[in-house]
Amino acid sequence: MAEHVSPYPRTMPTVTTTGGLWRWVATVDHKDIGILYMVTSLFFFLVGGVEAEFIRAQLMTPDGKILDPTTFSEFFTMHGTTMVFLVVMPMIFGFANYLVPLMIGAHDMAYPRLNAMSYWLLIFGGILLYFSFVAGSVPSDMWFMYPPLTEAPYTLNAGPNYWAAGLLVTSVGSIATSINLIVTILQLRAPGMLISRLPLFVWMVLVNSFMVIWALPPLAAGMTFLLADRTLGSHFFDVANGGNVLLWEHLFWWLGHPEVYILILPVFGMISEIIPVFARKLVFGYTFIAASTVAIAFLSMSVWAHHMFTSGLGLTADTYFVAASMLIAVPTGVKVLTWLATMWRGAINFTTSMLFAVGFIGEFVIGGLTGPMLAVAPVDWQVHDSYFIVAHLHYVFYGGSVMGLMAGAYYWFPKMTGRLLSEPLGRWHFWLTIVGVNVAFFPMHFLGLLGMPRHVYTYPNLPALEPLNFISTIGAFVLGLSVLVFVWNIASSARGGQLAGDDPWDAWTLEWATSSPPPPYNFESVPIVTSRRPLWDIKHPENPDRQ
């Protein structure tokens, strides 16, 4: 047994013993910080959700009067920005912070203080972004902030400045926490926890963290240019003086496309943890799942311009980006098939977590299927900037990322609190979500094909547009209700939920080998790992996994 002892001493973080608010402000414990990330994310989820409900209420009928055009644009912009940068990314960092050290048998993250700093940068960035409401200059140029619209002569208020400055701050935090996660995974694994034995969630977090540190800097550069243009009078996107607005599009989507995988890869990892446990089978094709993740990460960095088919890059560039984008469907399809094969002939236990995991596969595949459609440039030319895109991205973001994160929430909530989330409420939550997602987002496909553009605050009273928008809005209200059920479930179960014990799901990874919630140092003694299912080996010494 090779022991990996670092030649450099590591100090353990100070454990704050005082309770109350100060404990949460001063904490450097990865579990506390993970929970802070998740609570923050949930808060912004509600904020972004309220914005979405207003948007849908406005679009429920033709010539809606609920929001004026400016407020509509502001809510539209802030909804997208919030959901991507302040909800899904922080939620993923929250889960990663909480689970990665536990899953690899470590006592904490590699840099506990940097970890706290990353979290507080997220908070400050989020406050900066939302301070724009107080200051009366809410960003209203959509979440991708295309110049020249966002240049100083065309957007007179400070909205884009708040947007760029706020996201620069959160980006620094995201990069710092990703570096932290990579070093943790590479250096702090328990003895015997080889890379080839890492839980798949940890694998995905590792790949994901590399994507974050390589995909966010271009956006940071772009936001710097934008801020310089707006505040210092430089000419990066000033066409009259030789600037080129395509530069922004390239920089933005250089981040933007990896970003959509950043928002889903760790969720793939969660699904790959949850399905085997509830199907009572080893995950099918561990190596394929891990390798396809690397393939997705690699490809996702080279397909950004499929967001720019209508920008006129020319036939050669378009042809390449069509082909490269279609390729991504292959490793993604591999993942879906491995999950199905894992469930095949398993003794499936449909807990709420498993329901969400299975629902995730179905909804994600619907969103995934429109992906290759949109990757075909001529199709994209037709439906670009229409509700077809909105349907596609909401199926992968809500039906994919959010539902996967919900599966993770039901699965790991007992570890974090010691109590199970209520299963009856969970079922309400699940079925409302499934109904809400499909009722809200499926009609958007038709709206897009009928030519309804996104970003418009209202639409004329045409025969097809009205019923489809009406149905979609009903779905959005159902989704809102499902989220309220979820929040109620968390609030009530955290206090009075059924006690979970250390290992309620009879699972196999190391986080279940310690108490719920885990003690400050996670493990009393460092576990020794001999297979991909270390806890199985502990529970079944007569029949350990052999690899």
Place this chain on the structure above:
Amino acid sequence: MASHSTARSTTGNGMSRLEGIQRMNPNSLGVLLFISSEVVFFGALIITYITYRTAGPPGPTARTVLNIPLTSVFTVFLLSSSYTMHRATSRLVHNDASGVRKWLLATVLLGAIFIVGQGYEYVHLYMDSVTISRNIWASTFFVLTGFHGLHVIIGLIAMAVIASVIQPGEDHPWGAAGVEAISYYWHFVDAVWVVIFPVVYLWALFS
């Protein structure tokens, strides 16, 4: 246990490289990852500079307003600071805290001279009314060299802090870990200048 050791031996070279990473100084590994992120950032800035080199209406360009001989001199100071940094890290092996400190401070001095040179350059450009808003070349020039200068200044502060932490005659593992990490950062900042200097200054001689 037997199966474990087989798994280890069959993975061959890749695994031993991974073990090398595992035994690295954690601070250095973190800084290397940070640098890989910075490479992308500066890559974006440099590509932007190159694509905008000849864009826009006529105005000041690198050829007409930059004092290339003077900057070449200051470049020598910056690049030689990589040598002094190398001397600082080579004293680490001998556990010679005062030697490390001496060479670190020499590095700070050389870097500071470079920054003074950059400040002098900026002031002269300002007096020629070449500012970030003058034309697109100036925009890209100031953002690119400005961000590099900012990185130099951050490096100077970090080196000064580490030099003050390391006390002579003291075996100071944390200080040592910091020296190695900051040396990676500093060599990176120099390497960025090795790209910027030809692209911005030398290229101007030939266009």
